[in-house]
Amino acid sequence: MAPDGPMKTSTNIDMAALLKATVECDGSTTSLHEVLAAGTGDRTLMLFVRNGA
Amino acid sequence: MVLAAYAPVADLLQAHSCQTIIVSTSSAKYSSKFAASLGFKIPGTVVIDRKRATHKAVRMRSSVYASLVTPFKKHLKTFGYKALGEALRVSLRNATAGHGHSWQQGGLMVLEHKGLNAGGNATCKWAWREEYPGDWLPVHEVLRDALGIDDAPQISFPERLDFVIAARNALAAGGSSPSSTSADPRAPQMCTEDVCSAPKLRARLEANEQGNASK
Numbered sequence: 001m002a003p004d005g006p007m008k009t010s011t012n013i014d015m016a017a018l019l020k021a022t023v024e025c026d027g028s029t030t031s032l033h034e035v036l037a038a039g040t041g042d043r044t045l046m047l048f049v050r051n052g053a
Numbered sequence: 054m055v056l057a058a059y060a061p062v063a064d065l066l067q068a069h070s071c072q073t074i075i076v077s078t079s080s081a082k083y084s085s086k087f088a089a090s091l092g093f094k095i096p097g098t099v100v101i102d103r104k105r106a107t108h109k110a111v112r113m114r115s116s117v118y119a120s121l122v123t124p125f126k127k128h129l130k131t132f133g134y135k136a137l138g139e140a141l142r143v144s145l146r147n148a149t150a151g152h153g154h155s156w157q158q159g160g161l162m163v164l165e166h167k168g169l170n171a172g173g174n175a176t177c178k179w180a181w182r183e184e185y186p187g188d189w190l191p192v193h194e195v196l197r198d199a200l201g202i203d204d205a206p207q208i209s210f211p212e213r214l215d216f217v218i219a220a221r222n223a224l225a226a227g228g229s230s231p232s233s234t235s236a237d238p239r240a241p242q243m244c245t246e247d248v249c250s251a252p253k254l255r256a257r258l259e260a261n262e263q264g265n266a267s268k
Binding site (some may be wrong): 007008009010011012013014015017018019020021022023024025027032033035036037039040041042043044045046047048049050 | 056059072075076081098099100101103109110112153157158160161162164166168169170178180181198200246
């Protein structure tokens with residue numbers, strides 16, 4: 001489905017799946033939960049980039 | 054381009070207690086080489102998600118049509134139909150195993166996660182899902198609307214393109230760019246096709262900005 005209208009800016013996400021997602025960070029495999037918790041501050045801006053850019 | 058656009062506000066974000074996480078679908082090897090070839094500091098922590106579990110959790114769009122056709126439909130007057138076929142040819146020719154998922158669209162999310170270490174919850178406070186490549190919001194609007202940062206500078210995407218090219222050229226002139234010296238055939242290569250030329254990219258970015266300004 002195209003993310004038009006409310007879908008494009010909807011904050012309704014699967015937070016449990018997002019936090020549980022396995023990612024690579026600094027050469028280690030971890031969960032996004034761990035990455036967020038290891039950072040400073042109470043807020044995170046996530047940039048989902050295309051093809052590494 | 055997104056990384057270059059957010060580089061000037063990286064310190065401002067930190068000053069407002071906001072960390073930045075960059076989610077890439079590229080391989081670790083590709084991402085490392087890409088970062089080293091940029092010529093400027095990446096504005097956040099890079100995480101690699103080859104399986105796109107994070108993208109699925111936040112419902113980012115993945116579409117061949119959106120990747121190849123929509124950008125040119127949006128700016129057909131600038132490029133014409135001929136460019137569409139050329140873009141398809143270049144995209145397919147340049148696709149490599151490590152460079153990431155070509156059809157996955159990007160976007161932005163703002164999460165709040167106070168006390169996450171101590172069992173606290175995380176919530177999504179703001180979201181922007183790109184419909185097609187280059188469907189970007191002005192950076193100062195993102196910082197203002199998503200994070201309440203009113204004093205962010207206005208970032209020009211065409212200026213950022215010039216910056217990326219200058220930084221890359223400066224690095225290449227120094228002979229220290231890994232992507233320019235690597236013998237790995239899968240290493241990222243600069244596209245030399247006319248459709249990817251700086252004037253064409255600049256025209257597309259300016260058309261984007263004019264479109265945003267007229268909204």
